[in-house]
Amino acid sequence: xxxxxxxxxxxxxxxxxxxxxxxxxxxDESKCLSAEEIRKxxxxxxxxxxxxxxxxxxxxxxxxxxxxxxxxxxxxVEEMASLKHKNLLLDGARSSILVTGKGEKRRAVWISAKFxxxxxxxxxxxxxxxxxxxEDSYLLNNLKGTxxxxxxxxxxxxxxxxxxxxxxxxxxxxxxxxxxTFFLKASQNNYRFLQNQLGxxxxxxxxxxxxxxxxxxxxxLENLFK
Numbered sequence: 001x002x003x004x005x006x007x008x009x010x011x012x013x014x015x016x017x018x019x020x021x022x023x024x025x026x027x028d029e030s031k032c033l034s035a036e037e038i039r040k041x042x043x044x045x046x047x048x049x050x051x052x053x054x055x056x057x058x059x060x061x062x063x064x065x066x067x068x069x070x071x072x073x074x075x076x077v078e079e080m081a082s083l084k085h086k087n088l089l090l091d092g093a094r095s096s097i098l099v100t101g102k103g104e105k106r107r108a109v110w111i112s113a114k115f116x117x118x119x120x121x122x123x124x125x126x127x128x129x130x131x132x133x134x135e136d137s138y139l140l141n142n143l144k145g146t147x148x149x150x151x152x153x154x155x156x157x158x159x160x161x162x163x164x165x166x167x168x169x170x171x172x173x174x175x176x177x178x179x180x181t182f183f184l185k186a187s188q189n190n191y192r193f194l195q196n197q198l199g200x201x202x203x204x205x206x207x208x209x210x211x212x213x214x215x216x217x218x219x220x221l222e223n224l225f226k
Contacts, residue, residue, distance in 0.1 A: 032174065032178045032212055033166075033170065037167075038178065040164055041067060042068070045067045045160065049064035052064075062140060070179070071179055072115040072118075072179070073179070075097075076101065076173070077150045077172055077173060080140060080153060081140060081150050083097070083138065083140065084135065084136055084137060085139055086136065088139070094110065095110070095113070096109055096111060101199040107196065110197065132145055157171070180194060180209045181209050181212045183197070184209055189213065191210075
């Protein structure tokens with residue numbers, strides 16, 4: 001048998017080596033704010049907004065809306081930074097935000113009537129501060145009125161954590177995780193709707209939040225007959 005043919009046959013008979021699978025990313029409660037932490041965060045930002053209006057500091061107003069946007073729409077940081085006023089569809093009863101996500105995929109993210117009112121309120125504040133609100137202007141602009149960076153939003157969030165004495169291990173993307181877990185609780189585990197809201201191409205990605213929701217269910221068993 002020619003050497004090359006013999007070698008090829010030998011290689012085919014060798015068992016295939018299994019690829020080493022690294023540590024899979026796991027969702028747990030450490031990546032989600034609690035109800036009390038959310039209340040504390042929102043109250044602080046609301047107070048800062050009022051202070052910003054009095055002191056004419058737009059950054060405090062913008063940071064309030066940044067937190068509300070993340071908690072009420074569950075957007076990625078880059079998606080928030082890229083939003084323009086034309087992406088807000090606030091005219092009808094069914095309001096939404098048009099988002100361009102990963103892979104340039106576009107989706108409509110539905111928002112509540114309450115958050116719609118906050119969007120309109122924020123736009124009014126922007127006009128009061130003489131910032132542009134035309135359809136091609138950025139929603140979360142910097143103090144120069146131009147597009148804000150993803151890194152700046154991350155930095156603003158870390159500063160807010162310090163001001164509110166919230167755990168420093170949180171990062172702004174945790175607000176997306178928080179939105180997801182609280183939505184599942186409120187919707188009785190409507191994963192399909194959440195998948196569309198988050199822009200996940202696979203349901204498997206969305207189902208990582210089951211770990212957090214189910215852990216609360218297990219704790220509830222301890223109080224079942226109390």
